[in-house]
Amino acid sequence: MRTIAVLNQKGGVGKTTTVVNIAAALAAAGSRVVVLDFDPQAHLTIHLGLEPQVVESGSYKVLTQSAEFEQQIMLMRPNLWLLPANINLVGAESELVSVVGRETILREAMLPSRDKFDYCLIDCSPSLGLLTLNALAAAEDVLIPLQPHFLALRGFGKLLQTVELVNKRINPNLKVKWVLLCMFDGRASLTNEVKDDIAQFLESAQGTDRPWSEAKILPVPIRRNIKLAEAPSYGKTIFEYEENCHGAEDYRKVAELIHAQCYPSAPVEILQPVTVNEMQEQPPDTSASSPQPDSQAEQQPDTQPAETDENQNQLPIEIKSISPEQQQQEGDSEEQPSEFTQTTTDQSGT
Numbered sequence: 001m002r003t004i005a006v007l008n009q010k011g012g013v014g015k016t017t018t019v020v021n022i023a024a025a026l027a028a029a030g031s032r033v034v035v036l037d038f039d040p041q042a043h044l045t046i047h048l049g050l051e052p053q054v055v056e057s058g059s060y061k062v063l064t065q066s067a068e069f070e071q072q073i074m075l076m077r078p079n080l081w082l083l084p085a086n087i088n089l090v091g092a093e094s095e096l097v098s099v100v101g102r103e104t105i106l107r108e109a110m111l112p113s114r115d116k117f118d119y120c121l122i123d124c125s126p127s128l129g130l131l132t133l134n135a136l137a138a139a140e141d142v143l144i145p146l147q148p149h150f151l152a153l154r155g156f157g158k159l160l161q162t163v164e165l166v167n168k169r170i171n172p173n174l175k176v177k178w179v180l181l182c183m184f185d186g187r188a189s190l191t192n193e194v195k196d197d198i199a200q201f202l203e204s205a206q207g208t209d210r211p212w213s214e215a216k217i218l219p220v221p222i223r224r225n226i227k228l229a230e231a232p233s234y235g236k237t238i239f240e241y242e243e244n245c246h247g248a249e250d251y252r253k254v255a256e257l258i259h260a261q262c263y264p265s266a267p268v269e270i271l272q273p274v275t276v277n278e279m280q281e282q283p284p285d286t287s288a289s290s291p292q293p294d295s296q297a298e299q300q301p302d303t304q305p306a307e308t309d310e311n312q313n314q315l316p317i318e319i320k321s322i323s324p325e326q327q328q329q330e331g332d333s334e335e336q337p338s339e340f341t342q343t344t345t346d347q348s349g350t
């Protein structure tokens with residue numbers, strides 16, 4: 001199983017949309033996919049057509065009551081399972097404050113299920129708190145959706161710093177693999193400047209031991225597309241809502257690229273276009289349901305704790321298109337997290 005945390009502490013950049021639609025494309029093509037709603041806003045749960053008020057279990061129970069992961073997941077579409085969330089999840093951070101090993105509860109809960117899925121995608125909340133740390137401790141890959149405007153870059157350094165801390169202390173297998181440009185408008189010059197700056201920054205890390213040294217901007221950006229904004233209110237993926245729009249086209253291609261990297265030996269053409277009828281003929285089964293054992297090769301070893309060095313956590317990130325005054329402000333707001341449990345929410349991207 002490949003576990004991918006979809007992460008950006010900035011709000012409204014496209015995390016949930018990305019999780020839903022990449023997962024739907026992968027599942028429709030035959031991969032077994034489980035998506036985890038790790039955001040108390042429960043947008044992932046809603047986007048897949050489930051009202052959070054009717055959710056009695058889900059990620060909150062897995063984190064706080066040691067409920068078995070497989071008993072809490074629901075089959076929402078063929079090959080697509082959901083660990084739902086509701087507002088209770090907001091209390092998980094404070095309830096777990098004195099629990100030893102609270103950052104690795106999810107990882108441990110998912111261990112027995114690693115062979116049963118091909119992919120696990122985690123929809124992180126727009127914060128760097130305990131929920132996100134659990135996601136990062138359980139994941140191998142990080143996908144960062146990013147809206148390429150100036151505000152999107154604020155906090156990028158802090159995000160990478162957090163990944164690096166988790167990589168050093170809890171999960172040495174954790175790597176930032178992909179940056180996905182969302183709500184992309186190629187006509188805006190700033191968009192291209194920001195894109196070039198990020199590409200250059202990532203390139204400069206190649207060959208280093210930084211956890212983002214292999215990260216690349218995915219070559220297919222997700223174009224701004226009104227259908228993507230409309231689909232969640234119908235509880236539908238973009239392939240169910242409007243399978244021929246730009247949004248569907250872009251997410252299908254991104255899913256293909258990710259699949260080709262995660263399972264290079266599996267033929268890429270297994271990703272057939274999703275047909276609306278196929279998806280609609282099988283309504284969500286909201287009873288707990290266990291998947292069958294893994295059909296694709298296991299590729300990642302289990303994670304192990306690692307030693308750390310506080311002094312190695314400096315992150316020199318320089319974004320050229322930001323003015324010196326803006327960089328000063330950026331520097332001011334980019335203190336290092338002193339504790340793993342520090343929460344930093346940034347809604348400025350909404």
Ligand SMILES: Nc1ncnc2c1ncn2[C@@H]1O[C@H](COP(=O)(O)OP(=O)(O)OP(=O)(O)O)[C@@H](O)[C@H]1O
Pocket residue numbers: 010011012013014015016017018039041043124125126182183184222223224225226228229230232247
């Ligand atoms: N490519 C796109 N074009 C147009 N609208 C989009 C696109 N991607 C996402 N949206 C819309 O933008 C809003 C924010 O997207 P989304 O909920 O995926 O972001 P998020 O990062 O998960 O937000 P949060 O941090 O609050 O969880 C939603 O209304 C979504 O429907």
Ligand SMILES: [Mg+2]
Pocket residue numbers: 015016017039043044123124
């Ligand atoms: Mg979201």
